[in-house]
Amino acid sequence: MTWLPITRPPGLLSPAPITLRVQTIPARRYFPDHSHPWNQLVYAVSGVLTISTGAESFVITPDQAVWLPTGTNHRVGSLHGAEFRSLWIEDEAGSGLPPTPTVFRVPPLLQALIVEAAQIDGQGDEDGYAGRITALILDQLRRAHALPAALPWPRHESLIRLCEALYLDPADTRSPQDWAQDLGMSPRTLARRFETDLGISLRSWRRRLRLFRSVELLGGGLGVTQVAMELGYGSTSAFIHAFRMEMGSSPQAYMRKRAG
Known part of the structure; x- marks a missing residue:
């Protein structure tokens, strides 16, 4: 199914020092490649966002946000649709934050x-409350933990087709050989192209996808057994073991911690 572009709103004003925009992306829509003369933090309140820069492409859940320094060319879209917040931050206020995405x-x-x-956006700040919220946000960003990687996402059209299918159905049992045949290439070409485009093997990506989707599904209210079935695990205990190996805790403990 084709993805359709969304027109960016006109008349965007520079942040002073932070401007927050509330935005919604329908399913299979995207903001085409663009950049800003200020920093941007992209955060999904609900749903999953696909973020592409000149160097990489990945998807994020509401547990994650992407920092885009001033001038970074990027594209933002969503496979299922998402509600997100854009924090535009002027350079002085964003000092001390990473110089790269x-x-x-x-x-x-x-x-x-x-x-x-x-x-509180657009309200007056007679008592300085909005300013204190802004200062706390900047403090929290400087204390935030950078993640080694989100779920990488491909740029090559045939690989996008593969990854979208697996994202929608993580329990899909087709092998790399099956996928290579479906995509009209040899298994060796598929493996090479996948590692070149995403930086990891298809097998590693599928393992990371399961973990990514498990966090998304658990956050959406599904129980552990339901999530294990959705992801194609042979049993609930197998899912719990895999989750613990990757995240260092059980799914239940992880969600309790996430809830604060």
Whole structure:
């Protein structure tokens, strides 16, 4: 299915020092490649976002946000649709933050501050409350933990087709050989192209996809057994073991920690 572009709103004003925009992306829509003369933090309140820069492409859940320094060319889209917040931050206010695109973990306090900033946006600041929220957001960003990687996403059209299919159905049992045949290439070409485009093997990507989707599904309210079935695990215990090996805790403990 074709992805359709979204027209960027005109008359965008420079942040002073932070401007927060509330935005929604319908399913299979995207903002085409563009850049800003200011920093940007992209954060999904609900749903999953696909972020592409000149060097890489990946997807993020509401546990994560992407820091895009001033001038970074980027594209933002969503496979299923998402509601997100854009924080535009002037260079002086963003000093001390990474000089390159970075994926952050978003702790509960930072989530709450972003939501609060959206709720009071446009109101007066006679008592300085909005300014204190802004200062706390910047403090939290400087303390945020950068993630080594989110879920990488391909740029090559045939690989996008493969990854979208697996994202929609992580329990898909087709082998690399099956996928190579479906895509009209040899298994060796598929493996080489996948590692070149995403930096990891298809097998590693599928393992990371399962973990990524498990966090998304658990956050959406599904129980552990339901998530294990959705992801194609042979049993609930197999899912719990795989989750613990990657995340260092059980799914239940992880979600309790995420809830603060």
